[in-house]
Amino acid sequence: MRAVLQQSSQQTTKPKLGVSACLMGAEVRFNGGHKESHLLTRALNEYFDFVPACPEVAIGLGIPRETIRLVGDPKHPQAVGTVHEDLNVTRPLAEYGEQMARQMNDICGYIFMQKSPSCGLERVKVYRENGAPFDAGGRGIYAQAFCARQPDLPVEEDGRLCDPVLRENFITRVFAYAAWQQVLKDGVTRRALTEFHSRYKYQLMANDPRQYRALGNLLGNMGRSDPAELAPRYFSALMSALKTPATRRTHTNVLQHICGYLRDTISASDKQEIQMLIDQYHQGIVPLVVPLTLLKHHFRQHPDPYIALQVYLQPHPENLSLRNAI
Incomplete structure:
Protein backbone atom coordinates (compact mmCIF):
# COMPACT_ATOMS: atom_id res chain seq x y z
CA MET A 1 0.00 0.00 0.00
CA CYS A 162 10.30 30.41 4.35
CA ASP A 163 6.59 30.18 5.17
CA PRO A 164 5.84 26.43 5.60
CA VAL A 165 2.31 26.74 4.19
CA LEU A 166 3.48 28.58 1.06
CA ARG A 167 6.43 26.21 0.66
CA GLU A 168 4.19 23.12 0.79
CA ASN A 169 1.72 24.75 -1.58
CA PHE A 170 4.40 25.64 -4.14
CA ILE A 171 5.97 22.18 -4.17
CA THR A 172 2.56 20.53 -4.41
CA ARG A 173 1.93 22.64 -7.51
CA VAL A 174 5.32 21.75 -8.98
CA PHE A 175 4.60 18.02 -8.75
CA ALA A 176 1.10 18.56 -10.15
CA TYR A 177 2.65 20.39 -13.08
CA ALA A 178 5.12 17.55 -13.60
CA ALA A 179 2.30 14.98 -13.50
CA TRP A 180 0.37 16.96 -16.12
CA GLN A 181 3.41 17.03 -18.41
CA GLN A 182 3.34 13.24 -18.30
CA VAL A 183 -0.33 13.27 -19.31
CA LEU A 184 0.53 15.47 -22.28
CA LYS A 185 3.43 13.20 -23.18
CA ASP A 186 1.25 10.08 -23.07
CA GLY A 187 -1.53 11.74 -25.03
CA VAL A 188 -4.64 13.59 -23.90
CA THR A 189 -7.79 11.46 -23.98
CA ARG A 190 -11.12 11.64 -22.18
CA ARG A 191 -10.02 8.79 -19.99
CA ALA A 192 -6.68 10.44 -19.19
CA LEU A 193 -8.41 13.68 -18.20
CA THR A 194 -10.95 11.87 -16.04
CA GLU A 195 -8.33 9.75 -14.30
CA PHE A 196 -6.06 12.73 -13.67
CA HIS A 197 -8.92 14.71 -12.15
CA SER A 198 -9.97 11.74 -10.06
CA ARG A 199 -6.48 11.47 -8.57
CA TYR A 200 -6.52 15.17 -7.68
CA LYS A 201 -10.04 15.14 -6.23
CA TYR A 202 -9.10 15.55 -2.57
CA GLN A 203 -6.14 17.83 -3.23
CA LEU A 204 -8.45 20.18 -5.10
CA MET A 205 -11.05 19.91 -2.35
CA ALA A 206 -8.41 21.02 0.16
CA ASN A 207 -7.17 23.95 -1.91
CA ASP A 208 -10.35 25.31 -3.48
CA PRO A 209 -13.61 23.41 -2.85
CA ARG A 210 -15.61 25.66 -5.19
CA GLN A 211 -13.20 25.19 -8.09
CA TYR A 212 -13.09 21.46 -7.37
CA ARG A 213 -16.83 21.28 -8.09
CA ALA A 214 -16.52 23.51 -11.15
CA LEU A 215 -13.77 21.37 -12.66
CA GLY A 216 -15.75 18.22 -11.96
CA ASN A 217 -18.70 19.73 -13.84
CA LEU A 218 -16.42 20.79 -16.67
CA LEU A 219 -15.25 17.22 -17.24
CA GLY A 220 -18.65 15.75 -16.47
CA ASN A 221 -20.11 17.77 -19.34
CA MET A 222 -17.26 16.91 -21.68
CA GLY A 223 -19.58 14.95 -23.98
CA ARG A 224 -18.13 14.80 -27.46
CA SER A 225 -15.82 17.77 -26.95
CA ASP A 226 -12.29 17.36 -28.21
CA PRO A 227 -10.24 16.52 -25.08
CA ALA A 228 -7.17 18.14 -26.62
CA GLU A 229 -9.06 21.46 -26.79
CA LEU A 230 -10.54 21.09 -23.31
CA ALA A 231 -7.26 20.09 -21.62
CA PRO A 232 -5.53 23.54 -21.60
CA ARG A 233 -8.62 25.20 -20.11
CA TYR A 234 -8.92 22.47 -17.50
CA PHE A 235 -5.26 22.66 -16.54
CA SER A 236 -5.19 26.45 -16.26
CA ALA A 237 -8.16 26.30 -13.90
CA LEU A 238 -6.54 23.46 -11.95
CA MET A 239 -3.29 25.37 -11.42
CA SER A 240 -5.21 28.48 -10.41
CA ALA A 241 -7.15 26.44 -7.84
CA LEU A 242 -4.05 24.77 -6.44
CA LYS A 243 -2.43 28.16 -5.94
CA THR A 244 -4.90 28.86 -3.13
CA PRO A 245 -3.28 27.52 0.06
CA ALA A 246 -5.36 24.94 1.88
CA THR A 247 -6.52 25.87 5.37
CA ARG A 248 -7.01 23.88 8.55
CA ARG A 249 -10.73 23.96 7.85
CA THR A 250 -10.44 22.60 4.30
CA HIS A 251 -7.81 20.02 5.29
CA THR A 252 -10.09 18.88 8.10
CA ASN A 253 -12.97 18.50 5.66
CA VAL A 254 -10.82 16.33 3.38
CA LEU A 255 -9.56 14.21 6.27
CA GLN A 256 -13.16 13.56 7.30
CA HIS A 257 -14.08 12.53 3.76
CA ILE A 258 -11.14 10.14 3.52
CA CYS A 259 -11.88 8.73 6.95
CA GLY A 260 -15.33 7.78 5.67
CA TYR A 261 -13.76 5.07 3.51
CA LEU A 262 -12.73 3.24 6.70
CA ARG A 263 -16.08 3.32 8.45
CA ASP A 264 -16.90 -0.33 7.65
CA THR A 265 -13.42 -1.76 8.18
CA ILE A 266 -11.98 -0.43 11.46
CA SER A 267 -13.11 -0.68 15.06
CA ALA A 268 -15.03 1.94 16.99
CA SER A 269 -11.97 2.69 19.10
CA ASP A 270 -9.83 3.20 15.98
CA LYS A 271 -12.45 5.57 14.57
CA GLN A 272 -12.45 7.47 17.83
CA GLU A 273 -8.66 7.80 17.76
CA ILE A 274 -8.68 9.11 14.18
CA GLN A 275 -11.43 11.56 15.01
CA MET A 276 -9.51 12.80 18.04
CA LEU A 277 -6.40 13.49 15.96
CA ILE A 278 -8.40 15.22 13.22
CA ASP A 279 -9.99 17.44 15.88
CA GLN A 280 -6.58 18.17 17.39
CA TYR A 281 -5.26 19.13 13.96
CA HIS A 282 -8.26 21.41 13.40
CA GLN A 283 -7.55 23.10 16.71
CA GLY A 284 -3.87 23.60 15.85
CA ILE A 285 -2.59 21.19 18.49
CA VAL A 286 -0.87 18.77 16.09
CA PRO A 287 0.40 19.22 12.50
CA LEU A 288 -1.29 17.73 9.46
CA VAL A 289 1.17 14.85 9.27
CA VAL A 290 -0.22 13.33 12.49
CA PRO A 291 -3.76 12.41 11.36
CA LEU A 292 -2.46 11.65 7.87
CA THR A 293 0.05 9.14 9.22
CA LEU A 294 -2.64 7.31 11.15
CA LEU A 295 -4.97 7.27 8.14
CA LYS A 296 -2.21 5.83 5.95
CA HIS A 297 -1.56 3.19 8.58
CA HIS A 298 -5.17 2.02 8.46
CA PHE A 299 -5.27 2.09 4.66
CA ARG A 300 -2.21 -0.14 4.59
CA GLN A 301 -4.18 -2.59 6.73
CA HIS A 302 -7.41 -2.07 4.77
CA PRO A 303 -6.49 -0.99 1.21
CA ASP A 304 -8.97 0.97 -0.85
CA PRO A 305 -8.13 1.25 -4.57
CA TYR A 306 -9.69 4.69 -4.94
CA ILE A 307 -7.95 6.20 -1.92
CA ALA A 308 -4.67 4.59 -2.97
CA LEU A 309 -4.70 6.75 -6.11
CA GLN A 310 -5.32 10.02 -4.29
CA VAL A 311 -2.48 12.52 -4.70
CA TYR A 312 -3.57 14.26 -1.49
CA LEU A 313 -2.09 11.52 0.67
CA GLN A 314 1.40 12.13 -0.75
CA PRO A 315 1.59 15.07 -3.17
CA HIS A 316 5.38 15.34 -2.81
CA PRO A 317 8.25 13.15 -1.54
CA GLU A 318 7.67 12.09 2.03
CA ASN A 319 11.24 12.83 3.09
CA LEU A 320 10.72 16.53 2.42
CA SER A 321 8.52 16.50 5.57
CA LEU A 322 6.57 19.47 4.26
CA ARG A 323 3.45 18.62 6.24
CA ASN A 324 5.25 18.42 9.57
CA ALA A 325 4.92 22.18 10.01
CA ILE A 326 1.41 22.89 8.74
Whole structure:
Protein backbone atom coordinates (compact mmCIF):
# COMPACT_ATOMS: atom_id res chain seq x y z
CA MET A 1 0.00 0.00 0.00
CA ARG A 2 2.84 2.41 0.83
CA ALA A 3 4.26 2.10 -2.67
CA VAL A 4 0.87 2.86 -4.18
CA LEU A 5 0.31 5.87 -1.93
CA GLN A 6 3.64 7.37 -2.89
CA GLN A 7 3.39 6.83 -6.61
CA SER A 8 1.83 10.23 -7.27
CA SER A 9 4.88 12.13 -6.03
CA GLN A 10 7.59 9.97 -7.57
CA GLN A 11 8.99 10.87 -10.97
CA THR A 12 11.33 8.87 -13.16
CA THR A 13 13.49 12.00 -13.35
CA LYS A 14 13.68 14.91 -10.96
CA PRO A 15 11.48 17.86 -11.92
CA LYS A 16 13.40 20.86 -13.21
CA LEU A 17 13.04 24.25 -11.56
CA GLY A 18 14.17 27.55 -13.00
CA VAL A 19 15.87 29.67 -10.36
CA SER A 20 17.60 33.01 -9.96
CA ALA A 21 21.29 32.13 -10.13
CA CYS A 22 22.24 34.16 -7.06
CA LEU A 23 20.01 31.92 -4.94
CA MET A 24 22.18 28.94 -5.88
CA GLY A 25 25.30 30.71 -4.61
CA ALA A 26 26.49 32.10 -7.94
CA GLU A 27 28.34 35.40 -7.41
CA VAL A 28 26.37 37.35 -9.97
CA ARG A 29 24.83 40.17 -7.94
CA PHE A 30 25.56 43.84 -8.60
CA ASN A 31 28.22 43.82 -5.85
CA GLY A 32 29.80 40.54 -6.91
CA GLY A 33 28.08 38.64 -4.12
CA HIS A 34 25.31 36.05 -3.95
CA LYS A 35 22.14 35.30 -2.01
CA GLU A 36 22.51 31.55 -1.53
CA SER A 37 19.36 29.90 -0.20
CA HIS A 38 20.19 26.89 1.93
CA LEU A 39 16.63 25.69 1.44
CA LEU A 40 17.43 25.29 -2.24
CA THR A 41 21.06 24.19 -2.14
CA ARG A 42 20.81 21.86 0.87
CA ALA A 43 17.18 20.77 1.29
CA LEU A 44 15.60 20.74 -2.16
CA ASN A 45 18.53 19.94 -4.42
CA GLU A 46 18.05 16.19 -3.82
CA TYR A 47 14.55 16.35 -5.30
CA PHE A 48 14.89 18.91 -8.10
CA ASP A 49 17.26 19.77 -10.91
CA PHE A 50 17.81 23.52 -10.86
CA VAL A 51 18.26 25.58 -14.01
CA PRO A 52 19.87 28.88 -12.88
CA ALA A 53 19.69 32.15 -14.77
CA CYS A 54 20.73 35.73 -14.04
CA PRO A 55 19.02 38.06 -16.51
CA GLU A 56 21.12 41.11 -15.64
CA VAL A 57 24.36 39.29 -16.42
CA ALA A 58 22.79 37.61 -19.45
CA ILE A 59 21.95 40.95 -21.10
CA GLY A 60 25.53 42.16 -20.70
CA LEU A 61 25.63 44.03 -17.39
CA GLY A 62 28.93 43.37 -15.68
CA ILE A 63 29.96 42.06 -12.25
CA PRO A 64 30.10 44.27 -10.26
CA ARG A 65 27.72 46.71 -11.93
CA GLU A 66 25.61 49.76 -11.43
CA THR A 67 22.34 48.95 -9.70
CA ILE A 68 19.06 49.40 -11.51
CA ARG A 69 15.63 50.33 -10.23
CA LEU A 70 12.07 50.51 -11.51
CA VAL A 71 10.75 53.98 -12.38
CA GLY A 72 7.42 55.24 -13.70
CA ASP A 73 4.03 53.56 -13.95
CA PRO A 74 4.00 50.66 -11.41
CA LYS A 75 2.12 48.51 -13.93
CA HIS A 76 4.55 49.27 -16.75
CA PRO A 77 7.78 50.54 -15.16
CA GLN A 78 11.15 51.16 -16.78
CA ALA A 79 14.35 49.55 -15.46
CA VAL A 80 16.99 52.29 -15.36
CA GLY A 81 20.35 52.89 -13.75
CA THR A 82 20.47 54.45 -10.32
CA VAL A 83 23.53 56.55 -11.27
CA HIS A 84 23.24 56.92 -15.04
CA GLU A 85 19.57 57.41 -15.84
CA ASP A 86 20.26 57.00 -19.54
CA LEU A 87 20.97 53.31 -18.79
CA ASN A 88 17.64 51.73 -19.66
CA VAL A 89 17.56 47.92 -19.76
CA THR A 90 13.80 47.43 -19.81
CA ARG A 91 13.61 46.03 -23.31
CA PRO A 92 16.63 43.69 -23.03
CA LEU A 93 15.31 42.26 -19.75
CA ALA A 94 11.84 41.73 -21.20
CA GLU A 95 13.20 40.13 -24.36
CA TYR A 96 15.43 37.83 -22.33
CA GLY A 97 12.42 36.85 -20.21
CA GLU A 98 10.48 35.89 -23.33
CA GLN A 99 13.49 34.02 -24.70
CA MET A 100 14.02 32.01 -21.52
CA ALA A 101 10.30 31.23 -21.26
CA ARG A 102 10.57 29.62 -24.69
CA GLN A 103 13.81 27.80 -23.92
CA MET A 104 12.82 26.56 -20.46
CA ASN A 105 9.91 24.55 -21.82
CA ASP A 106 10.67 21.53 -19.67
CA ILE A 107 10.72 23.15 -16.23
CA CYS A 108 7.94 22.55 -13.70
CA GLY A 109 8.35 25.70 -11.63
CA TYR A 110 10.49 28.78 -11.05
CA ILE A 111 11.91 30.37 -7.89
CA PHE A 112 12.69 34.08 -8.27
CA MET A 113 14.84 36.43 -6.21
CA GLN A 114 12.57 38.67 -4.16
CA LYS A 115 12.59 42.48 -4.40
CA SER A 116 14.77 42.39 -7.51
CA PRO A 117 13.93 44.94 -10.27
CA SER A 118 14.54 42.17 -12.76
CA CYS A 119 13.32 39.05 -10.93
CA GLY A 120 10.96 40.11 -8.13
CA LEU A 121 7.41 38.76 -8.42
CA GLU A 122 5.62 41.31 -6.26
CA ARG A 123 6.12 44.33 -4.03
CA VAL A 124 9.23 45.42 -5.95
CA LYS A 125 9.83 49.13 -5.28
CA VAL A 126 8.82 51.43 -8.11
CA TYR A 127 9.93 55.07 -7.94
CA ARG A 128 8.39 58.28 -9.18
CA GLU A 129 10.44 60.60 -11.36
CA ASN A 130 11.20 62.69 -8.25
CA GLY A 131 12.71 59.65 -6.50
CA ALA A 132 9.86 58.97 -4.08
CA PRO A 133 8.57 55.37 -4.11
CA PHE A 134 4.98 54.49 -4.92
CA ASP A 135 2.97 52.85 -2.17
CA ALA A 136 2.12 49.96 -4.47
CA GLY A 137 4.98 47.82 -5.67
CA GLY A 138 5.57 46.30 -9.08
CA ARG A 139 7.01 43.18 -10.65
CA GLY A 140 10.52 42.71 -12.01
CA ILE A 141 10.84 43.18 -15.78
CA TYR A 142 12.30 39.75 -16.50
CA ALA A 143 9.84 37.97 -14.19
CA GLN A 144 6.89 39.77 -15.75
CA ALA A 145 7.88 38.79 -19.29
CA PHE A 146 8.66 35.21 -18.31
CA CYS A 147 5.41 34.65 -16.42
CA ALA A 148 3.34 36.19 -19.21
CA ARG A 149 4.69 33.50 -21.53
CA GLN A 150 4.16 30.66 -19.04
CA PRO A 151 1.05 31.70 -17.07
CA ASP A 152 0.30 28.23 -15.66
CA LEU A 153 3.81 27.59 -14.38
CA PRO A 154 4.14 27.46 -10.56
CA VAL A 155 6.28 30.43 -9.50
CA GLU A 156 7.37 31.71 -6.11
CA GLU A 157 9.86 34.06 -4.47
CA ASP A 158 12.64 32.73 -2.26
CA GLY A 159 11.56 34.71 0.80
CA ARG A 160 7.98 33.44 0.71
CA LEU A 161 9.28 29.87 0.72
CA CYS A 162 10.30 30.41 4.35
CA ASP A 163 6.59 30.18 5.17
CA PRO A 164 5.84 26.43 5.60
CA VAL A 165 2.31 26.74 4.19
CA LEU A 166 3.48 28.58 1.06
CA ARG A 167 6.43 26.21 0.66
CA GLU A 168 4.19 23.12 0.79
CA ASN A 169 1.72 24.75 -1.58
CA PHE A 170 4.40 25.64 -4.14
CA ILE A 171 5.97 22.18 -4.17
CA THR A 172 2.56 20.53 -4.41
CA ARG A 173 1.93 22.64 -7.51
CA VAL A 174 5.32 21.75 -8.98
CA PHE A 175 4.60 18.02 -8.75
CA ALA A 176 1.10 18.56 -10.15
CA TYR A 177 2.65 20.39 -13.08
CA ALA A 178 5.12 17.55 -13.60
CA ALA A 179 2.30 14.98 -13.50
CA TRP A 180 0.37 16.96 -16.12
CA GLN A 181 3.41 17.03 -18.41
CA GLN A 182 3.34 13.24 -18.30
CA VAL A 183 -0.33 13.27 -19.31
CA LEU A 184 0.53 15.47 -22.28
CA LYS A 185 3.43 13.20 -23.18
CA ASP A 186 1.25 10.08 -23.07
CA GLY A 187 -1.53 11.74 -25.03
CA VAL A 188 -4.64 13.59 -23.90
CA THR A 189 -7.79 11.46 -23.98
CA ARG A 190 -11.12 11.64 -22.18
CA ARG A 191 -10.02 8.79 -19.99
CA ALA A 192 -6.68 10.44 -19.19
CA LEU A 193 -8.41 13.68 -18.20
CA THR A 194 -10.95 11.87 -16.04
CA GLU A 195 -8.33 9.75 -14.30
CA PHE A 196 -6.06 12.73 -13.67
CA HIS A 197 -8.92 14.71 -12.15
CA SER A 198 -9.97 11.74 -10.06
CA ARG A 199 -6.48 11.47 -8.57
CA TYR A 200 -6.52 15.17 -7.68
CA LYS A 201 -10.04 15.14 -6.23
CA TYR A 202 -9.10 15.55 -2.57
CA GLN A 203 -6.14 17.83 -3.23
CA LEU A 204 -8.45 20.18 -5.10
CA MET A 205 -11.05 19.91 -2.35
CA ALA A 206 -8.41 21.02 0.16
CA ASN A 207 -7.17 23.95 -1.91
CA ASP A 208 -10.35 25.31 -3.48
CA PRO A 209 -13.61 23.41 -2.85
CA ARG A 210 -15.61 25.66 -5.19
CA GLN A 211 -13.20 25.19 -8.09
CA TYR A 212 -13.09 21.46 -7.37
CA ARG A 213 -16.83 21.28 -8.09
CA ALA A 214 -16.52 23.51 -11.15
CA LEU A 215 -13.77 21.37 -12.66
CA GLY A 216 -15.75 18.22 -11.96
CA ASN A 217 -18.70 19.73 -13.84
CA LEU A 218 -16.42 20.79 -16.67
CA LEU A 219 -15.25 17.22 -17.24
CA GLY A 220 -18.65 15.75 -16.47
CA ASN A 221 -20.11 17.77 -19.34
CA MET A 222 -17.26 16.91 -21.68
CA GLY A 223 -19.58 14.95 -23.98
CA ARG A 224 -18.13 14.80 -27.46
CA SER A 225 -15.82 17.77 -26.95
CA ASP A 226 -12.29 17.36 -28.21
CA PRO A 227 -10.24 16.52 -25.08
CA ALA A 228 -7.17 18.14 -26.62
CA GLU A 229 -9.06 21.46 -26.79
CA LEU A 230 -10.54 21.09 -23.31
CA ALA A 231 -7.26 20.09 -21.62
CA PRO A 232 -5.53 23.54 -21.60
CA ARG A 233 -8.62 25.20 -20.11
CA TYR A 234 -8.92 22.47 -17.50
CA PHE A 235 -5.26 22.66 -16.54
CA SER A 236 -5.19 26.45 -16.26
CA ALA A 237 -8.16 26.30 -13.90
CA LEU A 238 -6.54 23.46 -11.95
CA MET A 239 -3.29 25.37 -11.42
CA SER A 240 -5.21 28.48 -10.41
CA ALA A 241 -7.15 26.44 -7.84
CA LEU A 242 -4.05 24.77 -6.44
CA LYS A 243 -2.43 28.16 -5.94
CA THR A 244 -4.90 28.86 -3.13
CA PRO A 245 -3.28 27.52 0.06
CA ALA A 246 -5.36 24.94 1.88
CA THR A 247 -6.52 25.87 5.37
CA ARG A 248 -7.01 23.88 8.55
CA ARG A 249 -10.73 23.96 7.85
CA THR A 250 -10.44 22.60 4.30
CA HIS A 251 -7.81 20.02 5.29
CA THR A 252 -10.09 18.88 8.10
CA ASN A 253 -12.97 18.50 5.66
CA VAL A 254 -10.82 16.33 3.38
CA LEU A 255 -9.56 14.21 6.27
CA GLN A 256 -13.16 13.56 7.30
CA HIS A 257 -14.08 12.53 3.76
CA ILE A 258 -11.14 10.14 3.52
CA CYS A 259 -11.88 8.73 6.95
CA GLY A 260 -15.33 7.78 5.67
CA TYR A 261 -13.76 5.07 3.51
CA LEU A 262 -12.73 3.24 6.70
CA ARG A 263 -16.08 3.32 8.45
CA ASP A 264 -16.90 -0.33 7.65
CA THR A 265 -13.42 -1.76 8.18
CA ILE A 266 -11.98 -0.43 11.46
CA SER A 267 -13.11 -0.68 15.06
CA ALA A 268 -15.03 1.94 16.99
CA SER A 269 -11.97 2.69 19.10
CA ASP A 270 -9.83 3.20 15.98
CA LYS A 271 -12.45 5.57 14.57
CA GLN A 272 -12.45 7.47 17.83
CA GLU A 273 -8.66 7.80 17.76
CA ILE A 274 -8.68 9.11 14.18
CA GLN A 275 -11.43 11.56 15.01
CA MET A 276 -9.51 12.80 18.04
CA LEU A 277 -6.40 13.49 15.96
CA ILE A 278 -8.40 15.22 13.22
CA ASP A 279 -9.99 17.44 15.88
CA GLN A 280 -6.58 18.17 17.39
CA TYR A 281 -5.26 19.13 13.96
CA HIS A 282 -8.26 21.41 13.40
CA GLN A 283 -7.55 23.10 16.71
CA GLY A 284 -3.87 23.60 15.85
CA ILE A 285 -2.59 21.19 18.49
CA VAL A 286 -0.87 18.77 16.09
CA PRO A 287 0.40 19.22 12.50
CA LEU A 288 -1.29 17.73 9.46
CA VAL A 289 1.17 14.85 9.27
CA VAL A 290 -0.22 13.33 12.49
CA PRO A 291 -3.76 12.41 11.36
CA LEU A 292 -2.46 11.65 7.87
CA THR A 293 0.05 9.14 9.22
CA LEU A 294 -2.64 7.31 11.15
CA LEU A 295 -4.97 7.27 8.14
CA LYS A 296 -2.21 5.83 5.95
CA HIS A 297 -1.56 3.19 8.58
CA HIS A 298 -5.17 2.02 8.46
CA PHE A 299 -5.27 2.09 4.66
CA ARG A 300 -2.21 -0.14 4.59
CA GLN A 301 -4.18 -2.59 6.73
CA HIS A 302 -7.41 -2.07 4.77
CA PRO A 303 -6.49 -0.99 1.21
CA ASP A 304 -8.97 0.97 -0.85
CA PRO A 305 -8.13 1.25 -4.57
CA TYR A 306 -9.69 4.69 -4.94
CA ILE A 307 -7.95 6.20 -1.92
CA ALA A 308 -4.67 4.59 -2.97
CA LEU A 309 -4.70 6.75 -6.11
CA GLN A 310 -5.32 10.02 -4.29
CA VAL A 311 -2.48 12.52 -4.70
CA TYR A 312 -3.57 14.26 -1.49
CA LEU A 313 -2.09 11.52 0.67
CA GLN A 314 1.40 12.13 -0.75
CA PRO A 315 1.59 15.07 -3.17
CA HIS A 316 5.38 15.34 -2.81
CA PRO A 317 8.25 13.15 -1.54
CA GLU A 318 7.67 12.09 2.03
CA ASN A 319 11.24 12.83 3.09
CA LEU A 320 10.72 16.53 2.42
CA SER A 321 8.52 16.50 5.57
CA LEU A 322 6.57 19.47 4.26
CA ARG A 323 3.45 18.62 6.24
CA ASN A 324 5.25 18.42 9.57
CA ALA A 325 4.92 22.18 10.01
CA ILE A 326 1.41 22.89 8.74
